[in-house]
Amino acid sequence: MRLVLTQEQQALRAAVRDLLTDRAASAQVRAAMESETGTDRDLWTRLGRDLDVLGLVVPEEYGGAGAGHVERAVVQEELGRALAPTPFLGSAVLATDALLALDDEEARRELLPRLVSGELIATVAVAERGAPWGPGATTATASGDGWTLDGTKTPVVAGDLADVLLVVAITPDGPAWFRVDAADVERTTLATLDPTRRLAKVVLRGTPARKLESADPAGALERVADLATVALAAEQLGGLQRVLEMATDYAKVRVQFGRAIGSYQAVKHGLADVHSDWELGLSALRYAAWAADEAPDEVPVASALVATFFGPAYFKAAEACVQYHGGIGYTWEHDAHLYYKRAKSTELLFGAPGRDRARLADRLGV
Amino acid sequence: MRLVLTQEQQALRAAVRDLLTDRAASAQVRAAMESETGTDRDLWTRLGRDLDVLGLVVPEEYGGAGAGHVERAVVQEELGRALAPTPFLGSAVLATDALLALDDEEARRELLPRLVSGELIATVAVAERGAPWGPGATTATASGDGWTLDGTKTPVVAGDLADVLLVVAITPDGPAWFRVDAADVERTTLATLDPTRRLAKVVLRGTPARKLESADPAGALERVADLATVALAAEQLGGLQRVLEMATDYAKVRVQFGRAIGSYQAVKHGLADVHSDWELGLSALRYAAWAADEAPDEVPVASALVATFFGPAYFKAAEACVQYHGGIGYTWEHDAHLYYKRAKSTELLFGAPGRDRARLADRLGV
């Protein structure tokens, strides 16, 4: 196993960070977050066109970079660090991974090159109330030579931005994947804990759909869920590192009772604990990303491992960042709260930590 | 509800503390702990004869003081504080409460006065492997005008000291209570995590037994369990206070890097957290003891409340006491480890914290 980045991977990180420093600074993130779409289309275009990082896990034959999950994790880490308001998780992770995990060559050839360029946005609609990862209660009915879908998917990552939705639904033969045009569904932008990540409710009512070829639709769903979890953990790692830096930097300059607050053990030791979590989590994330590329058998455990670790760790770090900033950190104008909300929201997005632990126990055979 | 001690109750505490300061100092506790019986018979005699505190919850008609559970909790708090090696929990709590909860007037008249004086030691044998509070697999078979019992009870508090054991077993009509003579059972002193509290395994093989009258044997068991839990919490409270004092006193005098270690926030804030637990726990314990006297309907919840609270709180405090004493606290000759072991052992004696929480949830109707 390899847990250290190569020079190329480090260069990739530097390039993404440069772009985000320039294009996803706090003011830009806030502007996007308060905009109607909640996203920054220009940044998205640059990620696709200028940096070409939307298809890192996509083979070259479909227009991708043919790199891997370690590289994608590096990008996701930077996006999480900046809270960059893009549909990356929906399009470059969920939908891309689904197309790669399914066996529908036609859909791959048609969609992947356009996802990689950023020109098309897609997502996966799988979550339903009480069932974050399963076909839920959405049904598919054969209709002529196609299908129609009925059900409600929520929350759908990038659901209000996507042009194409890949939907999991129940057919008489079991769960299957379908492709749906965004124009054919009802979408509601949801109220969210995290103002920097839009989520939508998608209602399917007799929505026309094309079934996607798959030898093992349930297995593909599992793979998509596991890889999305790893990608999300990378985002959490980046956010955790950022709040640690913010809090550490502030603790060096903020004075109370004649001393920098970082000289007090209450703050110093709290930050040391956050730093330890960062070091440990970084190691686990690198392992999970490595496994996604090189050791598919280890992905189920590795994915549940990072999910269980990062949810509480990132939130604890974000909380510490608010706390050590004191009243300033509690204001809207300081960025600490954006990370606090992102951290809690990410911890729960695919299921609460208790469910992550239960999933890990399943996979460990406990 | 009354959560503040009366002057009489405070005077009781002072009297018990005086005796224990004199007769249960560290060297005496260690001598008893290393002795064959693991207990201090002389101290036991003084508690019964001189202080008359073995029958605080026993009505005067049976030779008791006719006081109540608040008073007994005060005594138990002091015993826990000193780690006094006596069979109080077995004889003055479990067996006494069982006799009072059952309806066997003859047994009460015969046994209670002798338990109150300390001349006789009794206990309750209920726990079995995997079942700390239930009849378990011990069976009672009618035999002539009496019964015989078969089964293994473990761990039994004061099981190796008791002259009389009150045993819960299954009869064809359901669970029932029996009185057994210690001479008729096989007893093994168990190896224990806590060297200051002896526990025994009691094997019953066709052991002759007298059935005790009870209108509701299962209800009596519940009541005995709840009251024992409150008594044990009082002991935990006393121990918690003692380790807090030890650690605080040491933190005031131990110097590292030119300053008393208690001036460092890592130590000061840690002790503040322990102190907070003490303040909160004290309030909860007073409430539970008050409920035992005045509000029987509230006892089930109050008992589960203090069990859930004190197990982890006392252990955390005991751990902090070892930690803040540093290497000294890790030695056998320092008393910190006795509290550490007592705390962990008490936390688990009647079932782990998870079970306490589940029991509380049951009683809250969750």
Added chain:
Amino acid sequence: MTAATTIATGSPPDLDAFREQARAWLREHAPAPSPVTDIEAARAFQAALYDAGFAGITWPQDVGGRGLSTAYQQAFSDEEACYELPTYPFTIGLGMCGPTVNDLGTPEQRTRYLPRLLRGEDIWCQLFSEPGAGSDVASLQTRAVLDGDSWVVDGQKVWTTNAQWADFGALLARTDPDRPKHSGLTMFVVDMHAPGVTVRPLKDMSGRAPFNEIYFDSVRIPADAVIGEVNGGWHAAVTMLGHERVSIGSRRRPKTNPLDFTAITALARRLGVSGEPATRERLAELYVRERVLELFNVRLRQEAAAGIAPGARGSVAKLAGSMLARLAVDTVGEIAGPEIVAWDPDDATGAAVALGINSTPSSSIAGGTNEIQRGIIGDRVLGLPKEPSVDRGVPFRELKVGTQA
């Protein structure tokens, strides 16, 4: 009116009779809950309270109070706990500023300010905290310079509740930077309508704006507006903070908390997970932390009634409350999972839970951070040695304060 009659006679009413009067009056006059922003309603209600003899129950009679013991105040507080009275805008004035003026003010100041306060004519705010002076209030940098017979104030205050409505503020400013930080402060009454005072709402992380920032730009304050002594402001501040502690302790808690045991249990039931073993354990743990704190507060009240002073133990309650709030955030997350990440815009529960989650950090910051509370417990309750002080006796102008790049 019965109560007013009692004032006239000067002899203290019977406590039970007083309680009965309060109950009867409140039953008749307590208004339906109104938005906290309806200031005129609040003023009118305060005036009605005054007329009925329930304002300034413990305040001296010479400034319009009843001159009764705290037992009477407690009796009234017990009764009013059943209502949501519109008294919020007056909490700072009646709870903190008024008592301080009463303790330290000149006869003229007492007569000028206190009766108006009781009658609901003036709203007050407290101007201590600054962006650079939070936990360490005495390091504040707002300065007041004597110019002829008035003081000229420049600086910024922050975290000021009620300032958007306030007529007066109790301002702590630095009047001598050559003295050590505690010795060069003075407290003033500042007219919030004076030229140069700017009040701006400050939005917190929950999206609400319960606080304000106040800017002072060459604001002139007359010399007779000093409360207590010039350069004796720290003593005045400590006096006021003592009143604040009492005031916070008796302050009304919100009646509904979306993150308490009852609310989260109901949510778990609605989501169909209340029977899951993990949920049950988590709810039990939340119950324990909530209940022990409640019982601790009961014990403190019983001890107070028995004449045992709470000392610094209010810090235990504050710390435990903050840890409880923190636990509740974890608990609701574990139980509700994705349900509280996103919700239909018209789902009030989702919004309430989110507000709860986003308000929780204030419980460990506002009114003294958890770190400060632990320090108070360690120093004052446990008697542990203090940390070495690096600023004792050093002239303020030589100190590092605020944020040092």
Added chain:
Amino acid sequence: MTAATTIATGSPPDLDAFREQARAWLREHAPAPSPVTDIEAARAFQAALYDAGFAGITWPQDVGGRGLSTAYQQAFSDEEACYELPTYPFTIGLGMCGPTVNDLGTPEQRTRYLPRLLRGEDIWCQLFSEPGAGSDVASLQTRAVLDGDSWVVDGQKVWTTNAQWADFGALLARTDPDRPKHSGLTMFVVDMHAPGVTVRPLKDMSGRAPFNEIYFDSVRIPADAVIGEVNGGWHAAVTMLGHERVSIGSRRRPKTNPLDFTAITALARRLGVSGEPATRERLAELYVRERVLELFNVRLRQEAAAGIAPGARGSVAKLAGSMLARLAVDTVGEIAGPEIVAWDPDDATGAAVALGINSTPSSSIAGGTNEIQRGIIGDRVLGLPKEPSVDRGVPFRELKVGTQA
């Protein structure tokens, strides 16, 4: 012997060939695990290691070492990890004392001590900690006074592993109490068989006695036993502690831990509770903490191989290991409950779990407390400002040290 032949030629062997030789030699010569107290077996094995060319792999050739790079040492360590070799009595000498003598010793000291160490002829111990000087080693009070041409040592050391067998000790003593605490120390080689040296076993809370207390009563040490400079002992101590960190990092972990994920999972199965949801969550959490630490250690090794120094990050591993041990105590308690409170005297599992629980506190104390580790991370990794120092530059005799009643 092949390895010995390689020494003679002086040219470094091929790394893979070396590894293969080590593997073959260990397969043939590694003894069955023996009690740690069998000192003669340990000496014999160390001598065999030396003869085979596997002692002092990185040590200079002039004192009997192989003079190879750390890659060779790592290769050997990887191979020996499969065995439980009886090398424990030599860990302090080979890991810490020897390298320090090599760095700072005179040519005569190097020749006198190092070859004997490699050949298993001498056992060493480290004499730094005192009852009054734990985390703050430099505040030690054992004094050495020059008397003619020898030093006279009085004082007490504690927490000394291996002292019961030791032939020599690396002693840190105060030689000038008028200097600040770090500047008045000197390191000596002390003959543990000298008159006036008393070694007493020290029983720890688990009931074992892995440590000793050492009393020095007018022990005479010749002047040529100073390592480094007189009053330069702190430099020598820091040098030795640097070697200690490396040595601890590469030290063999016990093969079986009664409180690790595997062991507690097996226990849960045996008790029939492994399927309970709460048990499953707890085991998963334990797995996570164990696995992330394991992966962190892998990453540190990979970074070291890539030339990235671990810096102070060993503190992260130590802290995480201690927190993991703490979690395991909770986990086994929750899962086993009363089963681990009392057990049949012949039940080895009960005793092993109890030993695990009772040993856990040492993980957050020995080798630098958790508080010290967090301080190191905060100061050296995060670059946070230091606490104000109250003892810098103060003559030792004016300092408060130890326990002050």
